[in-house]
Amino acid sequence: MLDTARRVxxxxxxxxxxxxxxxxxxxxxxxxxILSCKGRVVITGMGKxxxxxxxxxxxxxxxxTPTFFLHPAEGIHGDLGMLMKGDVVIxxxxxxxxxxxxxxxxVIKRMGLPLIGMAGxxxxxxxxxxxxxxxxxVREEACPLGLAPTASTTATLAMGDALAVALLERRxxxxxxxxxxxxxxxxxxxxxxxxxDLMHTENDIPLAAMTTPLKEALFEIxxxxxxxxxxxxxxxxxxxxxxxxxxxxxMSRGCDVLNLSLGEVMCSNPKxxxxxxLAAKAVQKMEEFSITSLFVFDSDESTVPVxxxxxxxxxxxxxx
Numbered sequence: 001m002l003d004t005a006r007r008v009x010x011x012x013x014x015x016x017x018x019x020x021x022x023x024x025x026x027x028x029x030x031x032x033x034i035l036s037c038k039g040r041v042v043i044t045g046m047g048k049x050x051x052x053x054x055x056x057x058x059x060x061x062x063x064x065t066p067t068f069f070l071h072p073a074e075g076i077h078g079d080l081g082m083l084m085k086g087d088v089v090i091x092x093x094x095x096x097x098x099x100x101x102x103x104x105x106x107v108i109k110r111m112g113l114p115l116i117g118m119a120g121x122x123x124x125x126x127x128x129x130x131x132x133x134x135x136x137x138v139r140e141e142a143c144p145l146g147l148a149p150t151a152s153t154t155a156t157l158a159m160g161d162a163l164a165v166a167l168l169e170r171r172x173x174x175x176x177x178x179x180x181x182x183x184x185x186x187x188x189x190x191x192x193x194x195x196x197d198l199m200h201t202e203n204d205i206p207l208a209a210m211t212t213p214l215k216e217a218l219f220e221i222x223x224x225x226x227x228x229x230x231x232x233x234x235x236x237x238x239x240x241x242x243x244x245x246x247x248x249x250x251m252s253r254g255c256d257v258l259n260l261s262l263g264e265v266m267c268s269n270p271k272x273x274x275x276x277x278l279a280a281k282a283v284q285k286m287e288e289f290s291i292t293s294l295f296v297f298d299s300d301e302s303t304v305p306v307x308x309x310x311x312x313x314x315x316x317x318x319x320x
Contacts, residue, residue, distance in 0.1 A: 008142040008150065015138040015151040016158045022135060023162075030116050030132045031166050034065060037114075039086030041067040044075065046100045048149040049092045049156065056090075056160030063164050064173040072100035080107050090116045094136075094152045096124020105129045118159060120152055134159055195282050196275035198317055199296045199307030200226070206308065207232055210239065210263030214250075217242060217262050226310050228293045231266040237303035238295055240266030272297055275306060279319045282309050 034041055041060060045053040053069050060067040070082055072091075083089070089108050093101045096119030108115055109129065117130030120137040127133045136159050142150035206224035208217045209232055220229045221244060231240035242262055250257045250265050257265070273282050273294045282294055296307035314320050 011140060011142040012151045012154045015155045018139065019136065019155050019158060026132055026134060027162070027166075030134060030163060031170065033114050033116060033132055034088055034163070034167060035170060037086065037088040039084055039088070041065055041088050041090060042070050042083060043067060043090040043092065044070040044072045044101065044104070045092035046072050046098045048153050049094060049098070052153050052157050052160065053090075053092050055157060056164070059161060059164045060167065063168040064171045065164065065167050072098075072104050075104050076100065080104060083108070083111060083113060085111070085113075088114045088116065090118065091126055091130070092118045092156060093124070093126050094120045094149060094156070096121045096126040098126075101126060118156060193279040193317060193319055194275070195273055195277050195279055195294075195296055195309055196307070198279055198313045198319075199275065199309040200224075200313075201307045204308075205295075205305060206230060207238075207305070208242075208262055209234075210261060210266070212262050213258070214242075214247075214260050214262060214265060215258040218247070218258075221247075226293055226308065228308075229262075230270065230295055230305060230308070231262045235303075238270060238272075238305050240268045241270040241293075241295070242266045243293075270295055272305075273309070274299065279309075279314055279317065283311075283314055283320055286311055286314075 043053045043057050050071060057067040057069045070079060091101050102125050115130050116132045116134065117126040118134045118136050119126045121127065122133065122135055136155045138151040138155050141148065141152060204224060206220050206226055206229040208220050208229050217229055221227060227244045229242055230238050231242060233239045242265060246265065246267060271285060271289050271291060271294055273285060273296055275296050275298060285294060286292060292311040294309050295305040296309055298306055
């Protein structure tokens, strides 16, 4: 069984390598045709090719190229009404002569829609009708009977991914754009949520003056439930922090620490982050400095905090 699996993977890997070596100006022409599209990209294929088309449509749509799948059998029974001026059609068929695909080609041409064909036979009906033809032929299928689409569907899928990524780069598609189309999962949360969306503000920010006795500062730390307080100078600038961990370290000195002022025991140069930074950046900073809270500012020049964000906030939001 392992030998069979290795043979299948080897055949499909070789099919993709061969495909990459055959790429030429027709691929560039296909990309340019899609980039010039004023409507949507409509991709159609039957059977196993249709399943591959659905994956390509999903990948293109999530990377900045609006694409939907049209089932060719449904198309000849009314769904061709989905097509509109300005669309580009990608038709996929390993043989290039699939009946349902061949039957919708005249309608596509009559509507004047640009057609990109993806097939394994350069002399097929689809290849002849296409404005741009992408040859996805494979030397052999991984199926020992040569019947089940295996290497051919893998090669077609890889060609679709190549188109999607080339289009992504030409459009200047960014992480932020990708996140807009994926708001529901952890990826979207990491790329969409900003610090200001999760931070504690106004009266929920733990703050105390440098002159505050440590025993009074403990009430601030406890009441705000973040295990930390920021330390302010007379001008209201954040000049330090004091945490419950600092308290334990201070008490280990064995002196009357509770009557010391915050200014005597604080840690200076507190770590900070900007409110418009991604929440994921806050996670990175916390990991880098082994801390659990960051005070938030409007700008690099600001000295007065507008918020505080805690590791627990990031965990609850699913950013971590």
